[in-house]
Amino acid sequence: MPYKYHSQHQAEAFANAIIPVPEDYPLPEGVPGSFIENFACLFQLAKDIYLDMAKEPEAYGVMLLDINEPDHNKARDSYRTIHRFGDTLSALFLSGEVKNNCLTIDVKTFKNLIKKIPKYGLILSRLCDFGFEISHFNGNTINKEADTFTVEYPDNPELIDTVKIYCDRWNVIRQTHQGNIKARKNKDNLIRVAPENFMHHFYRFDYKSTADLSKIDMLTWVNDMAVYECYSEQLKAFNEAFYLKSLEYANVHFNGDYNYKSKRIARITQVEYEALGKNRFELSLKISKPDECMDVINTLPDSIKELFSKDYCHYCGGKDSSEGCSMRYKWTFEGSPRVGCPCQCFNTSDFNVSLVPEYWRLLEAFYCLKKNQ
Numbered sequence: 001m002p003y004k005y006h007s008q009h010q011a012e013a014f015a016n017a018i019i020p021v022p023e024d025y026p027l028p029e030g031v032p033g034s035f036i037e038n039f040a041c042l043f044q045l046a047k048d049i050y051l052d053m054a055k056e057p058e059a060y061g062v063m064l065l066d067i068n069e070p071d072h073n074k075a076r077d078s079y080r081t082i083h084r085f086g087d088t089l090s091a092l093f094l095s096g097e098v099k100n101n102c103l104t105i106d107v108k109t110f111k112n113l114i115k116k117i118p119k120y121g122l123i124l125s126r127l128c129d130f131g132f133e134i135s136h137f138n139g140n141t142i143n144k145e146a147d148t149f150t151v152e153y154p155d156n157p158e159l160i161d162t163v164k165i166y167c168d169r170w171n172v173i174r175q176t177h178q179g180n181i182k183a184r185k186n187k188d189n190l191i192r193v194a195p196e197n198f199m200h201h202f203y204r205f206d207y208k209s210t211a212d213l214s215k216i217d218m219l220t221w222v223n224d225m226a227v228y229e230c231y232s233e234q235l236k237a238f239n240e241a242f243y244l245k246s247l248e249y250a251n252v253h254f255n256g257d258y259n260y261k262s263k264r265i266a267r268i269t270q271v272e273y274e275a276l277g278k279n280r281f282e283l284s285l286k287i288s289k290p291d292e293c294m295d296v297i298n299t300l301p302d303s304i305k306e307l308f309s310k311d312y313c314h315y316c317g318g319k320d321s322s323e324g325c326s327m328r329y330k331w332t333f334e335g336s337p338r339v340g341c342p343c344q345c346f347n348t349s350d351f352n353v354s355l356v357p358e359y360w361r362l363l364e365a366f367y368c369l370k371k372n373q
């Protein structure tokens with residue numbers, strides 16, 4: 001049935017964005033081998049809860065914003081309320097210790113962590129509906145007389161240990177990320193954040209947050225990003241092929257964008273957003289002076305040549321100089337002068353894998369890229 005609220009399709013998007021757990025992946029020392037199987041159970045449980053949230057958003061206390069509301073800021077606020085499930089789960093497991101598959105939680109610690117999460121009692125209630133047993137919970141809040149309370153999961157007792165390990169690891173990642181942002185604001189160049197540190201960009205319920213990261217290759221990160229961003233199957237294949245082709249060139253590296261030395265030369269970018277129920281991407285090629293490689297452009301497939309056959313400039317008046325916008329691109333295609341804004345030029349949604357070598361042939365010509373020896 002059609003959704004009534006933004007939060008419904010947003011919760012479904014959260015479910016689809018959880019990266020499936022591989023049958024085998026490298027675990028840190030001290031984590032039992034059975035952890036992977038149990039983390040796969042957590043993956044499925046989280047997915048089921050988000051899908052249930054999409055069906056019954058009222059039961060989770062998320063924002064009920066009319067699906068036809070076009071305001072992106074309001075839709076983004078709705079999107080943020082979906083995090084309440086993960087935040088509540090983290091607050092539970094960061095407030096206590098696990099022994100014999102039972103989490104014992106200190107009430108004062110929990111209340112301190114949960115105070116910024118509205119309607120958390122609804123989340124706890126739904127966790128109970130999904131098989132968790134929470135002592136001293138009256139269906140709305142933890143009983144006032146309790147100093148501690150417990151959480152168990154009778155259907156799979158080891159899941160409690162698994163969630164605890166995950167939440168502890170996730171909290172370290174979250175605190176590190178927040179510290180990196182603060183350092184970046186202070187212009188501390190010794191600490192980097194995504195996209196500079198693309199390989200440590202984790203997602204909620206991301207199995208890699210529990211892995212031995214030294215043993216996970218870059219292609220895994222690239223493909224997992226495609227799952228999280230909900231790429232189409234065609235775009236997933238294109239994304240992988242484009243990355244693998246980039247490895248053929250010297251001084252080209254990927255950090256979320258494709259860069260030659262210190263310059264961004266290409267990226268796959270989101271142009272319509274899930275917060276408004278849309279999810280569309282484009283490949284953006286940064287070619288500032290097309291005339292310098294027009295001989296190659298003229299040999300490219302028609303779908304790529306077409307990118308250079310039209311104007312993109314909106315004449316917004318930005319950064320005016322005596323000759324017009326100082327940022328404006330200018331080139332000539334088939335005898336006709338063209339102009340464009342750097343933010344708008346040469347973006348395409350043609351993700352045919354067969355075109356990957358052609359896109360890179362264009363980049364190779366403009367940037368004088370050299371193949372690895």
